[in-house]
Amino acid sequence: MREKKIIDTNTFDWPIILIYLVMVLFGWFNIYSASWNESTGTIFDLTKNYGKQFLFICISAFIAIFWLFLDYKIFNLFSYGVYGILVALVVSVFVLGKEVAGNKNWIPIGSFNLQPAEFAKYGVSLALAKFLGTPDARLKDKNTLRIALAIFLIPMALILIQKDTGSALVFLSFTLVLYREGLSGIWFIMALCAIIIFILTLYFGSIWVSGIFAAVALLFYIFSSRRKYLTWPVLLVTIAVVGFSSSINLIMDNVLKDHQKKRILVTFGLLEDLKKEGYNVHQSKIAIGSGGLIGKGFLQGTQTKLRYVPEQHTDFIFCTIGEEWGWLGTMVILILFVTLIGRVYYLAERQKNRYNRIYAYCVGSILLFHFTINIGMTIGLVPVIGIPLPFFSYGGSSLIGFTVLLFTLIRLDATRSTEMSTLKDMY
């Protein structure tokens, strides 16, 4: 009878599984639609993207089921091992990597290409959960923080070297996990301030931003009643702001690549480059915008069908949805994602052990980051960063990676009530 309890399907979080199924199938139809033309065959044609995606869905389904019936202890046990293997896989790209579109971040396996960056997130999630999940791990401890940072910054740096900026930036989502686990919120406030100063500087130039900030700081200092204590803080903050603002041009010109700089400028409306760097976003907005309230209907989108939007079946799959299903369709997608991420965070908080909780936060934060950046870029709110929309975008690595990520969580969550005692034994 005990064996039966292990595979008790009632313990699975069915809402998440349901959302997952809806997303994957809807995504598949949209990939079909994005590649569709008059001569398109059935949706199962394995020589085409949608046929391959069907294959990936099958593989994912198999893995998902397999994962649900794995012994939950395996995850905890092999966390570091998996992390090591997946990071090694990222490293192997340097040797085995195949160049696709100028970037070398794929490993060819037969006729398919494996993108290790999509799986590295999983390894980091497991490792981070394992490391921070030990009862004596405290982020206030500098050493712990350093190791925690190193766990995700190392693969991030490797992927960055491989020039896959988008996939690398995803690793920043783990900072949200650190925040939940006690990292001071001040860092996020500072990051937010930095972004605001960055944007203001782009619009008004560093001289104005620095000047006005310095003037405001001076007035604040003069009229402050507690001047005595504020001399150094005000001075330091002012120097930091002025320094940062003044160095933005330098960063833009020297640190960022030309296309990255242009994409940023395009996003803030400071550069009109409809032919090159602004083309994607412009066409993407046209496709989504022309969908109207109820959309043009399944297979009826003209912009995506006629290939005006590049990468329409991968990173820009949201365009097909926007064009063919309209605002109502995009709302459904937004609701699905918000519900999914919210549900993951909800599950995270109800976990009784730290390992599970931290892992769940990793999943939620990765999904949140992908969702925000991907949809944000298609509607012109975020600079173009090439990362897929989870469960929707075409691509085996992405789909399988997210499936594994999500179903590990579902499996861990399923043990929440029944296996409390055993887990307590472990720590």
Added chain:
Amino acid sequence: MSEGSSRNQSLMIAVIAIGFVFAIRLFYLQVIDTSYVDFANANSKKILTIHPNRGLVYDRNNKLIAFNDNFYDLMISYPFNLKNFDTSGFCEILGIPKTDFIKRLKKADKTVYRGSAVFYKNLEQNKYAALQERMYDYERFYIDVKTDRKYKTTAGAHVLGYIGEISKKQLEAQDEENYYSKGDFVGLTGIEKYYEKELRGKKGEEVILVDSRGRQQGNYSKGKYDKQPIAGQKVSTTLDLTLQEYAEKLMQNKMGSVVAIEPSTGEILALISSPSYNPDDLSIRNKRKNYGRLLTDPTKPLFNRAVTAAYPPGSVFKLLNGLIGLEEGVIYPETTYPCYRGFNIGHLHVACHPHPQNLDLRGAVANSCNAYFCNTFREILENPKYKSTREAYTHWKDFMLQFGLASKLGSDINFESKGNIPSPEFYDKMHNGKWGFSRLISLSIGQGEILITPLQMANVISTIANRGYYYTPHCIRMVDDRPAIPKKFKEKHKIKIQRQHFETVVEGMAMTLINGTAARTGIDGIEICGKTGTVQNPHGKNHSVFMCFAPKDNPKIAIACIVENAGYGATWAAPVANLMIEKYIRRDTISSKPEMEKRLFEAYILPKPKPIDTIRIKYIKDSTRKVKNDSAERNRKNKNNPTGNLPLNRDLVLNKDEREENN
């Protein structure tokens, strides 16, 4: 734990906030801002114009004259971008070597116009078919289908006119309908221009989808928004193609014009301006090759003499003076005047040729007595009914205007000239207000300041054939097999001269061919009424003029013919007109006068062309090397080909008959 759950809450809030921001942004993009729909349409939907077939042109006997011929230009889109291009396969289809391919590509690169260039002009049918099948492989190429005119005849160029690409000026001047767009073909002259609206049809539209690389991806909504083109209407002209062709043959190698009209309707049966050109020479495809040559040709083949050239009418004008004299009551049919081998007034002498004496009006018409009509004109101008010569002249001019002289007739042939009948004010100015008959004496015999176009002349003879009325000459008969003559061509213009006076003059004209100036030129069995004219030409030999109609009763055809620098009216113009009459009335029967026909076919009466250098100075002074090369080539051709159209170094050639008569 409480800190953790509050952080969980802030993360939850962040998720919902991001979703909310996206929802608003999407609402704005998709629902509020509709400009993206326009962007999308501009992006992906391309409206292709389908040009309708131009209406066909027929003659009065339902013989096809002008029809359409599609031609295909292989175009290449810019940028050419021919990486991974199957050049050898492509060359094989076109049947050109690779070197030619590169040459054409270089040429295309230099001639890019509005994003594309012609790569291979006027594809052969088999190559077109072969290419059509594989067009998808040749992304940067496309085939441009255009419709050109083709003709079943080499005659009638001046009536038919030609089509060509619409000019910038025309585009700007078009009406609110804005039918035309750049690159459209439009009738530029002749019937093609006048009946452009009937002939052009209505353009169709095809809404097609174009992908991001500009490739066509089929019709939008399965053609739901497409519009079929409506073909142009069939235009039946009044021309008799057989007659037109025959007349052009008679007029070959002569300079001049012939206009034949059906008097009862004003329908133009034939309109010849010689030298002419083959209408096919100015088709869309051939124009570039020929236009320069035709324009610089010293015999001016593009010049429509039949309506644009105005000549002093010569003796044929006597008919009008006779008619006015009768109507004004200053002469009677029986009036006779003596002829002293001419007419004397003061020191002026108007010579006359030998003819029987004591002629009445009929005889004077038949024998074209100068003295008789000088007297008649004198009586008209010195009519006691009027206070002054000036007043009499004004009344005389009024009659002339009734005949449609000194103004454009308003036919549907373009480039009509007004001709000239001087106003009294003109003479006031010329003679300081003091003038009388002696100053105008040359007007009595159709010389002097008066100028008449061949069309006007034909209209005059048509009026006489009708005994006092005319319909404005026109060449439209039916549109889509239904009578569709504009109202103005159905208006009867009456001359305020009594019918009986016309009968008198007509009798004299009938005598012309029996025992008058044009005896021996008539056709047995057809009662032709005619009047010869020999127009004095200060620049060279006299112009030979003849106008006639037949039969005398219920006339079927009226003709005015003028052969420049040819001599007597009876020698050249009369045979041309009479043979045409026979052809028209008897149709296919062989001419009763084959020797006359032969003489005309063979005669060569083009004026001595100016030396090539003069031509160069006159026409080519500022023009390009290309034109120079053209004329050089022409020069070369003529050396090799003395029977060519243009003998630049040949003297005026007249046959034996003519030389004798001139002596």
